[in-house]
Amino acid sequence: MATMGLVLEGGGLRGLFTAGVLDYLYDAGVEIDYVIGVSAGACNAISYISKQRGRNYYINYSYSGDPRYISVGNYLRTGSMVGEQFLYHDIPDRIVPFDHKAYQASRARLVAVCTDLRTGQPFYQRIDDCAAQIDVIRASASLPFISRPVAVDGHLLLDGGTADSIPLQKSIQDGNLLNLVVLTRPQGYRKKESGSDLGSRLAYSRYPQFVAAMKRRPTVYNVTLDLVEQEEKEGRAVALRPSAGLEVARFERNKEKLRALYLDGYQAARRQGEAILRLVKQAENARIAPPAPKEER
Structure with a gap:
């Protein structure tokens, strides 16, 4: 039976575009039960599911320049550029509290995407309890070279985007x-083909399958973009993209750019609002459609 998915790419602070899209969906009353997210996409997804409008924007806009969030100092102290204690514990527990009860009460669930270092393959994990499974969400957003691998249930994981x-x-x-x-x-x-893979081979010499995954990433990424475009043409998908010319770095600190990207996401979703609602209605109709009659013999 046909259902509908919400697919969220990562991209660090480029995820402010996604935050804008999700806030529009909240305002429009669009609830999608299946959400799959990578890296920043996974981090954005949980606040969408808990119905905490504006939370993602507030956190990233307010703390993007805070050294507790992203800094070389974090890397020197802990081995990760991102302040893991600050982002995954201090913020959701005290500073901008995450509503765990609302998440668990929702019908929607996140599937977080990571990469398994040993196999180089995607690791998909349904998130039922954000507190208990925070390490999976953290792993999904742990970028190679600037983050430590995260151990989860016998797996060593890094950013799902690989x-x-x-x-x-x-x-x-x-x-x-x-x-x-x-x-x-x-x-x-x-995505352009990478040059030498010497850096990845040196950094991850114990994980040749992960090195291979990094090398083939541009090809896999571009093939997936072809799939997105094909699904759009066939009427099975609506894809939202940032406007050309909005140059925002993964660790952008310019607040004007971050706000512009958030607003761009909101407006992109609003422009496609009717198409999104048609897709939602189509999915709802498919769910309630009676089963096809069995062929008599």
Whole structure:
């Protein structure tokens, strides 16, 4: 039976575009039960599911320049550029509290995407309890070279973008024939082939499958973009992309750029609002459609 998926790409602070899209969905009353997110996409997703409008924007806009969030000092002290205690504990527990009860009460669930260092393959994990599974969310956003691997249930995990940057195929495989895809790169973007893989081979010499995944990432990414465009043409997907010309770095600190990107996401979703609602209605109709009659013999 057809259902609908919400597919969220990562991209660090480029995820402010996604935050804008999700706040529009909240305002429009659009609730999608299946959400799959990578890195910043996963972090944005949980506040969408807990119905905490504006939370993602507030955190990233307010603390993007805070050394407790992202800094070389964090890396020197802990081995990770991102302040893991600050971002994954201090903020959700005290500073901008996360509503765990609302998340658990929701019908929606996040599937977080990580990459397994040993296999180089995607690691998908349904998040039922954000507090108990915070390490999976953290792993999804732990970038290679600037983050420590995260151990989860015998797996060593890093950023999901290495193996599956835009997990549309996974959403389809899970039964979602209709999808709303939120990208963090503009129309026409294609990932360039990387040059030498010497750095990754040195840094991850114990994990050759992970090195191979990093090397093939541009090809996999571009093939997935082709799939996104094909699903759009066939009417099975709506894809939202940032406007061309909005140059925002992964660790952007310019607050004007961050606000502009958030507003761009909100406006992009609003412009496609009717198309999104049609897709939602199509998914709802498919859910309640009676089963096809069995062929008599």
